[in-house]
Amino acid sequence: MTIQAFYPIGTPGRPWGDAEVAAWRARQAVRRSYAADVLSAIETLRARFDVSEYGRLDYASDSYPLFAIRSRGWRDELPVALVTGGVHGYETSGVHGALQFVDRHAADYAGRINLLVAPCVSPWGYERIHRWNPDALDPNRSFRADSPAQESAALMRLVAPLRDRVRVHIDLHETTDSDESEFRPALAARDGKPFEPGTIPDGFYLCADSADPQPAFQQAVIAAVARVTHIAPADPDGTIIGSPVVAPGVIEYACRQLGLCAGITDAPYRTTTEVYPDSPRATPEQCNAAQAAAIRAAIDFALAHGALEGGTESA
Template identity: 55%
Template structure:
């Protein structure tokens, strides 16, 4: 796909109003179970973590509670690490990778770190395989004061209540072919804009924070992920998704400016992952393991960095 695609909702050149957003919502349907695929795995970790509910989505509070896994031995003298998944609900390996890390790897680092693992920030999006929330809002453009996205606002409020400074934040995402087939055309229609970049890299890459890029940290993560899956190559313009490549497999975004999840704190070490699950070279398990490799690679770097 290399040109603007027509979208069945709205009129060309006119941003959506409430009527169009309701039309969009009416087209969405549940395709998988948040309870079966996420909540049951969270509950299975109750012997290892304190499970805290930090909110619920108003569309159905019983169906869509929001949970975070908190270290049972939470010590304010330790560095605190946040892992977030499912900010975009359709990005499966972000959710499952966060859960896999909590289940199989977090215990190896508990002597040095406190963990907060929020595996699925957007459970309605998870069930309907959506980038947006029920109000056609992108949670990963909504991490700012008085956020219009309940998913983003709930996490911001919870973290504020803890009164703890984050030292590292791993935000787990995917880039899928459905970005071009559905989500970018929908975004262009909603906002009455034209998109001229339809590039989807084949492979894994990272997005660092422009204000705190931590190049060596990002490099260490890439080296660890290489053991699991392939890294996306830059295009003919030395870019990935329209952004300059700063080193193999790494680009930077202005996290606060765009309201990204990775910009919600002043953490020193921050990265956003982008797994490509539609590549013929990978399996779903490899995608989950790549997300885990990001966290373990980043934590190992922090533990060995003499400047930390």
């Protein structure tokens, strides 16, 4: 893979200011439609699920409604399963895997656990196939108090009333070749740092929360996905994207410290999926199916471990 020596915006060694962010934003073009791809799919689910608008993103001439899908017949005595997709808008299977799960599998959990699904947290990024929002901010580094990212702040407001009742949270992501060819070089340029090339893992993997990694839970998800697509091997140094592999297909991140979506609740079971859509061994359909399989395995494990009372763990 050929990597540019310098990103075409900014001055090497100097962080971006407003002019550089504006220049970067001017380069971003709409490449697909949130309304056609996502809102139309959500509309077809209204007959079976409760759909509500939990926020709206207003960026100059662009305005995007944000929708959440809930179980019909929500029962307050049941715990909650939270599914989030499209926190990075360019990670396509996170969005469509979440919608596929709702359409094909969510009904299986009726009366057992309440489902709350936010399938496309970052629609501006979805349309432009980009990781950032228009302010050149990464929503998945912005889940913290007084978040500067509208996308992150809106999701946190949605989840806040249920935060202590969430038993399982699965956040759906992808690792793509463009991470190395575009997004990490852009990040280095934005922050005025040198770009250090890395590697892209070939296959599915998980990022557990290092504060509470729940290894048996992570392995249950890996085992389910392995029936759909291949699991990423470690690099020769025993890492995936530079982080030590703690079990087959599993690394750990400090979710809250990094402002990651997977850290927004106290769910005993939480993880971040990473699908590799650029692999010659995986089709788009497999990628969506892998995300849906991961969601099902995560919820099934959570249901099988602990009392079903408000999301609290049994003794």
